[in-house]
Amino acid sequence: MAVVYGTISAILLFWHGAWEMLFGDAAALGTDWAWVLGIVFLVLTVRGVLFPVFVKQIKSQRAMQALQPRIREIQEKHKNDRETMQKELLDLYRTEKANPLTAFLPMLVQIPVFLGLFHVLRHLKPTMPEHMKTLYGWTVTQFDSASSATLFGAPIAASFRSGAQELSLLGTDGTTVRVVAAILIVTMIATTYLSSRQMILRTGWAEDPQQRMVQRLMLYGIPFSLLVSGLIFPIGVIIYWVTTNLFSLAQQTWVLRRYPPPTSGTPKAGATATPARATLPARSLAPRPGAKPTTARRGASRGR
Template identity: 40%
Template sequence: MDTIASLFSFITWPVSWVIVQFHTLYGAIFGDDTGWAWGLSIVSLVVLIRICLIPLFVKQIKSTRNMQVLQPKMKAIQERYKSDKQRQSEEMMKLYKETGTNPLSSCLPILAQSPFFFALYHVLSAIASGKTIGVIDQPLLDSARQAHIFGAPLAAKFMDSEAKVQALGASLLDVRVVTAIMIVMMSASQFFTQRQLMTKNVDLTVKTPYMQQQKMLMYIFPVIFAVMGINFPVGVLVYWLTTNVWTMGQQMYVINQNPTPGSKAQDQYLGRLLKSVTAHGEVRGRTKRNTVKRIVSKGSDRNDIERKFITGLAKLGFAAQEDGTLIKSDTALAESESGAAQRRQQPKRQTKAQRQTGAAQQAGAKDTDSTESGSKTSLQKPDASQDDKPKPAGKPASGSSRQAKSGQRKGPQRPKHPSKK
């Protein structure tokens, strides 16, 4: 780790300068040698870095969503050109170019943050070794070595020996308890961040290997953080825990305000938006109007959640416009009610066994009706009307049910089994 950190030594001067400026501010409030002054300086460094990385985070979100949408097409290309790897790569690059997707965009925030992380590690390692670095001179070095966070020095590690910890003015038990709690919190925040991404902000209609990969990373990343955390100084653990909490909160905001289409989060978001329209009679806020605008522009390409939202607006008597606003529309309400009535009038689909039973009952009822009608005809006495002409002898009555056709059995016919029809 020290070798990797030394590769980013060129940025240690800016990082140390930012920490010293924040330390000057917090030192005036809490005291120069307190853990609060140095700890909050590290936290403020994280906040400053993450604010600068917000544009990259927006690109990461767009890239991740585009990758989710492209997964079915990518899978089709892999199946089509599985025997030609060069053609497969060419088609993949062509697909990325046409859609404006960059697979590396999802890693930009981590890559951009890595130099600051290793530079901070380099600074804290120098403090632990008693060496001045960057703008941290000897007085600031002595102040940082005296700073403790809940009894653990900023430069102490979980795996440090008792002699090294005592040289920093602390006990080994305090250092290991504090670092263990911070490692667990760091791993738990990483797991929760990845879990809420998989359970709420993933398009459930797209089942691809990409989702399985993300699900695997949900369990691998916390383990990696736990293994690496035992070799991190307390100051680096403060840095990494702060950035994980920031990422978790930032992602929660994105999921609630700009969810992935087709995800559970989008269903919840549009449900809240529909309640807001019911209460106020309009779409409030530019972000919400942009959401309605995107749904309207999709037309027939809307997913089930978006179609349900448009139907809900129609039931309220509103029609969404291309600019994201709503207008009162009796036609939309009438179409919604007529569509609901048609859906209610549709007969319930029967199972195969129910259809066979119904067919057998209908066949039996027809045969019974024909038998009863034939018996009634044979038992009734013909009226001795003068208009009726006597029928010639020897010729049977054509309407009599007692005379069976040739080749047929006399009497009522047994219903055939439905499977023989």
């Protein structure tokens, strides 16, 4: 993980240096904007690098959605032979160049980035020995500057549950930290819910009950879990999370316009398609008002 910590630190320090050149060391509204914007642009850098992977993920998801009728057909056909079913599904994915695992790639890359930033920000403590301050490519000056950086008066290294001793070392009071952290936690939960909801709109609600249950867990379970875990996240990590959610909302809005979900014109599994000719209206055998009787009817009349 040292490589991850070093990479995250390098990106953060690069953007901090760029914004420091523009704004200097001055703080406004109790906020060291060079460090806050450094975290924001860390998100933009990571998501920008992942954007081609994200587009590939969307195309793969659309391909998987188009294959759902054939997937259901294979599953129904070989429901008692799991080995054959898996083989035919893999052959189908290979033939149609669809990869169900592609959906997890952006998430797998972002997890170490999140953990790396969490570790780096938890590492920012004024009492840290000097030889520890220079880990991951930091200088002592950069470390001291980051450890005292604030957002609206609350240190970005502090969390909602920071104790009195830690807050004293950071030179702040608990009320300021808790108010800022609480607002950010609520924002994090709300944007996480909206991002999860938009993701479901992007892929559509699953027909399978188990998959639908997983979608509901993502929609409600993950935001609820953040109510607990958000209490221990440093403020800087919550800034990262909120920025990521806002980026995801914008990105997924673009996706829904650029790659709309396929229309549900495919019959469900077990339904029988009706031939086109069967949908034509049947001609009525009763004569139209004022119409002349046909030859067959005239003959029948004479017979009577």
